[in-house]
Amino acid sequence: MFIDNLIDKIKKLDNPTVAGLDPKLDYIPAFILEKAFKEYGQNELGAAKAILEFNKGLIDGLYDVVPAVKPQLAYYEMYGIEGLKTMQETVSYARSKGMEVILDAKRNDIGSTAEAYSTAFLGKTKIGNSEKAMFEADALTVSPYFGIDGVEPFIKDCEKYGKGIFILVKTSNKSSGQLQDLKTEAGTPIYEIMANYVNDWGKNTIGKHGYSSIGAVVGATYPKQCAELRVIMQNAYFLVPGYGAQGGGAKDVAPAFNKDGLGAIVNSSRGIMCAYKSAMYSDKYSEEAYSEAARAEALRMKEDINSVIK
């Protein structure tokens, strides 16, 4: 099952982090972009091919030090069909290298439609007498606005296919409190209510390490709320955005972990993807060595986070 595979990899690599693959064109080294534009045209095909090469290089540099990647679908959809082909190939490539793939799609809808989304990303599409996985990820992010109807089809596929989901609980962005921090009549903030739902929804998918394949998205930018949520959702794994570029540091992500050193996987996207451009690495790594720079930053991040949880 997803959560056991993920934790096994986190333990093996001693690294509770995930590399976000949110490829903007200006993140990509010029030599890759120019080559792709020359070969395929300065259009969405060229852009998508450049992203694919960039992603593969990143995965090559990361797969034996980072347990998972998290492609964010928006950055592929914005290059149309070609972008989505690149997403699909990125997912396959990362899985072929043994990484867990968390597709960050925040899908949500009424039950019948949620079922179709789940089929697309976690399950298999039935056509005639055969079945085929379309965009086969290991886990998917899901938005909870519809309540259980809109989440249940994903949970069913988690059970059936050994997949996972991370449900938005407390997001990392500035305005997340507009809805998520509102307090109910009983004085309970919405994010706590969602956390209780996540507990309830995840109770049938708890694996050998004591964690459920139904996890939660909890931003590193709100350490106080994160600490509260850690107490409430004992069995939920947290997918933690907000480290690095969004402003969260190791101390901010520490509350997302349990005393066993498990319970959270911290995402970094820009920090890893653009390491080769940053002041910390640009002297040592050329543009051509972006993959090594990403690896160096992933190893630095691992040490940084492990230093506060152990």
Added chain:
Amino acid sequence: MFIDNLIDKIKKLDNPTVAGLDPKLDYIPAFILEKAFKEYGQNELGAAKAILEFNKGLIDGLYDVVPAVKPQLAYYEMYGIEGLKTMQETVSYARSKGMEVILDAKRNDIGSTAEAYSTAFLGKTKIGNSEKAMFEADALTVSPYFGIDGVEPFIKDCEKYGKGIFILVKTSNKSSGQLQDLKTEAGTPIYEIMANYVNDWGKNTIGKHGYSSIGAVVGATYPKQCAELRVIMQNAYFLVPGYGAQGGGAKDVAPAFNKDGLGAIVNSSRGIMCAYKSAMYSDKYSEEAYSEAARAEALRMKEDINSVIK
């Protein structure tokens, strides 16, 4: 701008409805499906080609009586890249016939990512010195869990490109109350709070008919809440799911309209797409005449809804 174009078409056709294009394979007449499987294989390509032919036939039967179509992305994503090509071609075909296209995608994320989603579906992707629309819809559905950060990029593109969005407020599904009906300390349900946000967020995009391009999704299955929301969101157009297959009737959708007979567009998906199979039409229309059956149901639905709002 979107909302003016939509209302002009609603007035011209005297029809406040939208045809949902949520194509399950068992909705498609056997002769289309068999032909596509024979020509392209019994796989996602064959399925996607069958869906495209079915959709085009539906659009041919509807474009001069129904102002808009609403493709639901999940039903295309579940057929992979080929499914998404069909979605893209369906959008283009409907727009070429003069219909407004509301892409039902319920996208949501932090600001920078919401910007990428908005670029994909409402805006234009910049590559080098040129810009290109990828999946160009007229409007998109959006989920509000992140607060304004996650909605603002869509609003900006609505202003820049004359597009629209419909923000989830009170959804039609059974468990929508798990989050949306919770009451805050002041006794206000969450759906009312979201409604006030929609008012605030939409105040700069109000068109010539007094309505904003920033609309709301309000389900027909909750007529009481719908009536409350109609009072709160005077300037918001409601996209109303839940008529027909989901159990709502004309009387249930009536509260979504203002006294001017405007203010809502009611969706029917299965009712229109599967009209040819239904007891009401199957005697009169053969499978080959599914497009005419869809048209007959669309006209019946128009009369049904107009009877309660005029």
